[in-house]
Amino acid sequence: MLRFVVRRLITSVLILAVVSAVTFFLFFVVPGDPARLSCGKICTNEKLAEIHHNLGIDRPLVVQYGDYMKGIVVGRDIIETGDKVHCDAPCFGYSFVNHQPVWETFLDRFPATLSLALGAALLFLLGGVSLGLVSAIYRGRAFDKVAIGLSLTGASLQIYFIGIVARAFFVDKLQWLPQPGYTPLTEDPGQWFAGLLLPWIILAFVSAALYARLSRASMIEALQEDFVRTGRARGLSARSIYLKHAGRAAISPVVTVFGLDLAGLLGGAIITESVFSIQGVGRLAITSVFASDLPMIMATVLLAAVVIVTANLIVDIAYALIDPRVRIS
Amino acid sequence: MTAPNMPFLDVRDLEVRFPTDDGVVHAVDGLSFTLQRGKTLGIVGESGSGKTVTGLSLLGLHDPRRTQISGQIWLEGTDLLTLGESELNEMRGEKIAMIFQDPLTALSPFYTIGNQIAEGYRRHAGGSKAAARKRAVDLLGRVGIPQPDRRVDNYPHEFSGGMRQRAMIAMALSNNPSLLVADEPTTALDVTVQAQILDLLADLQSEFNSAIILVTHDLGVISQVADDVLVMYAGRCVEKGDVRALLSRPQMPYTWGLLSSIPRLNSDVDVPLVPVRGAPPSLIDLPSGCPFQPRCDHSWRVAADRCRTERPVLRPSGVPGGGLACHLDEETRNRIVDEDLLPLWEGSRS
Numbered sequence: 001m002l003r004f005v006v007r008r009l010i011t012s013v014l015i016l017a018v019v020s021a022v023t024f025f026l027f028f029v030v031p032g033d034p035a036r037l038s039c040g041k042i043c044t045n046e047k048l049a050e051i052h053h054n055l056g057i058d059r060p061l062v063v064q065y066g067d068y069m070k071g072i073v074v075g076r077d078i079i080e081t082g083d084k085v086h087c088d089a090p091c092f093g094y095s096f097v098n099h100q101p102v103w104e105t106f107l108d109r110f111p112a113t114l115s116l117a118l119g120a121a122l123l124f125l126l127g128g129v130s131l132g133l134v135s136a137i138y139r140g141r142a143f144d145k146v147a148i149g150l151s152l153t154g155a156s157l158q159i160y161f162i163g164i165v166a167r168a169f170f171v172d173k174l175q176w177l178p179q180p181g182y183t184p185l186t187e188d189p190g191q192w193f194a195g196l197l198l199p200w201i202i203l204a205f206v207s208a209a210l211y212a213r214l215s216r217a218s219m220i221e222a223l224q225e226d227f228v229r230t231g232r233a234r235g236l237s238a239r240s241i242y243l244k245h246a247g248r249a250a251i252s253p254v255v256t257v258f259g260l261d262l263a264g265l266l267g268g269a270i271i272t273e274s275v276f277s278i279q280g281v282g283r284l285a286i287t288s289v290f291a292s293d294l295p296m297i298m299a300t301v302l303l304a305a306v307v308i309v310t311a312n313l314i315v316d317i318a319y320a321l322i323d324p325r326v327r328i329s
Numbered sequence: 330m331t332a333p334n335m336p337f338l339d340v341r342d343l344e345v346r347f348p349t350d351d352g353v354v355h356a357v358d359g360l361s362f363t364l365q366r367g368k369t370l371g372i373v374g375e376s377g378s379g380k381t382v383t384g385l386s387l388l389g390l391h392d393p394r395r396t397q398i399s400g401q402i403w404l405e406g407t408d409l410l411t412l413g414e415s416e417l418n419e420m421r422g423e424k425i426a427m428i429f430q431d432p433l434t435a436l437s438p439f440y441t442i443g444n445q446i447a448e449g450y451r452r453h454a455g456g457s458k459a460a461a462r463k464r465a466v467d468l469l470g471r472v473g474i475p476q477p478d479r480r481v482d483n484y485p486h487e488f489s490g491g492m493r494q495r496a497m498i499a500m501a502l503s504n505n506p507s508l509l510v511a512d513e514p515t516t517a518l519d520v521t522v523q524a525q526i527l528d529l530l531a532d533l534q535s536e537f538n539s540a541i542i543l544v545t546h547d548l549g550v551i552s553q554v555a556d557d558v559l560v561m562y563a564g565r566c567v568e569k570g571d572v573r574a575l576l577s578r579p580q581m582p583y584t585w586g587l588l589s590s591i592p593r594l595n596s597d598v599d600v601p602l603v604p605v606r607g608a609p610p611s612l613i614d615l616p617s618g619c620p621f622q623p624r625c626d627h628s629w630r631v632a633a634d635r636c637r638t639e640r641p642v643l644r645p646s647g648v649p650g651g652g653l654a655c656h657l658d659e660e661t662r663n664r665i666v667d668e669d670l671l672p673l674w675e676g677s678r679s
């Protein structure tokens with residue numbers, strides 16, 4: 001198991017190195033001069049050249065990449081609005097727009113996105129998977145039929161539609177739920193929970209449907225496994241048959257899909273954050289793109305890659321914990 | 330309590346049907362047999378003849394919402410078909426155990442061999458986890474797994490095919506069942522390992538005095554271990570009897586076909602393998618006559634086209650306990666065996 005984890009860790013680092021290089025070259029090779037963006041309205045050739053020099057983009061691309069990576073790992077000196085400043089590791093540069101360190105802005109926004117995504121993932125995994133498992137056990141009966149109907153409804157809904165409707169109905173009209181929004185957990189846990197409750201439910205409802213159908217299908221398949229029949233032939237209890245034996249087999253495909261689905265979860269966060277006015281990384285990414293704030297965009301892409309690669313690493317380890325055959329090969 | 334001359338297991342007129350979208354599948358169609366403790370009944374027949382379905386019925390493993398079962402299965406004076414699910418579940422693994430055909434899929438890939446043996450053992454015998462683990466090690470040693478105290482912590486995929494089948498047997502034997510259903514326990518194995526497994530079953534049987542139903546499509550296996558044989562065709566018994574009598578003088582065309590299709594390992598003449606020609610009938614609309622008729626080489630010998638119009642019922646054959654379902658009269662059958670078949674088979678035996 002340890003060897004498996006170490007091997008997967010090394011691959012993860014390699015993947016991140018490749019992703020960062022590709023992202024870097026893509027951003028700096030694209031036509032358009034980033035210097036113009038921070039140059040301002042009255043832009044003389046000298047001023048442009050100076051900015052080029054300050055940004056370091058008059059040097060070879062590979063050197064720039066090395067510098068950028070060095071900044072992330074150990075920090076580096078940067079000329080920002082004319083002054084030479086030291087940018088501590090992890091250094092992603094300064095925003096072209098508000099001239100704040102990119103990493104600080106990111107740190108400021110990240111907890112909101114993380115709270116939103118983790119809370120929703122927990123809800124839809126627990127809700128979706130247990131709904132799917134139970135309806136597989138009661139396949140063809142009333143419970144199953146209601147569950148299928150519910151998950152079909154969930155799957156056909158879009159966040160920006162049901163989110164706005166739910167907000168108007170439960171928050172504005174009935175006033176059952178407080179205005180959605182993000183309060184840092186460290187500031188006021190009650191507010192944090194209350195503000196995220198509706199976004200969690202909406203985001204979870206839409207994804208839970210997928211996981212309910214997936215886990216129902218994989219549980220139905222698991223219940224037909226020969227080893228489940230062996231368990232029944234030995235008189236094992238229903239609990240052991242369903243949870244210990246069939247459930248474990250049914251959960252592996254769900255874990256795999258969850259790993260693949262993480263990028264989608266982050267994408268969904270962009271929409272959810274906009275619908276519920278939460279200042280997270282998703283909205284940060286959008287505003288940065290519209291403002292052509294290159295260092296900011298670059299950092300969001302890289303950090304999103306870090307999140308996805310890390311989450312996939314966790315998923316792979318979980319998968320190996322579930323299925324001993326994975327550990328060996 | 331069991332009356333002295335009452336059989337240990339007495340299956341009467343068992344019918345198992347599966348309603349499907351295409352029609353009702355008559356998987357087992359009026360099967361009767363008896364079995365005493367310490368004896369082995371071999372059930373033989375081609376793939377799809379209803380052997381596994383019969384075995385599963387004995388453990389009550391058919392889904393009651395998708396299966397129609399009728400008849401009686403008397404085990405020591407109790408009709409298993411009248412028991413509820415929880416009573417049956419108490420017996421499964423304890424009194425009646427089953428060994429499945431493919432041990433790779435029949436064992437869970439997610440738990441160690443020891444964990445799986447111990448779980449079933451504790452379910453019925455109770456006791457501590459440590460005691461159950463010790464029992465698992467003992468059983469693995471008993472079925473001939475080397476270094477059982479180490480192997481007990483292996484996963485099924487770390488075992489070879491033969492070892493998995495041994496582990497499967499250890500699992501089935503963990504609570505000393507009095508009835509053991511072994512469904513093609515050696516089909517996936519090579520001949521040497523097959524012989525070892527059959528020896529093992531015979532040893533364990535003499536130790537625990539269990540009754541064994543050995544399901545197979547291989548008459549060679551039957552001849553090594555069974556006391557009685559039941560030949561199944563299309564969900565019915567077409568011939569049964571004492572193993573020596575039946576194999577030396579089989580009585581009806583389907584059994585003749587099966588016997589002619591056994592490879593004889595130690596034959597000096599190179600006899601080609603002839604499987605029974607044709608395919609078994611659909612179990613959804615069975616013909617009104619003999620189900621074997623479309624494939625039978627001898628139906629022309631029966632007068633008045635009876636093979637196509639009248640279903641032959643199981644009637645006593647000459648030998649005690651023997652029976653057969655065929656319209657051919659005794660004289661014709663004896664003549665075919667003596668004049669055509671025995672010389673052919675003698676020639677191919679060493």
Ligand SMILES: Nc1ncnc2c1ncn2[C@@H]1O[C@H](COP(=O)(O)OP(=O)(O)O)[C@@H](O)[C@H]1O
Pocket residue numbers: 347349354356374375376377378379380381382383612
């Ligand atoms: N659950 C089921 N539903 C429908 N048909 C079935 C079911 N189980 C078995 N059958 C059919 O019953 C027949 C006998 O099957 P089986 O007992 O597995 O044969 P075998 O003699 O090879 O063990 C086959 O035609 C099979 O397709």
Ligand code: SF4
Pocket residue numbers: 581582583619620621622623625626627628631636641654655656657
């Ligand atoms: S009853 Fe007729 S068709 Fe059937 S096995 Fe006997 S001879 Fe052949």
Ligand SMILES: [Mg+2]
Pocket residue numbers: 377380381382512
């Ligand atoms: Mg079978």
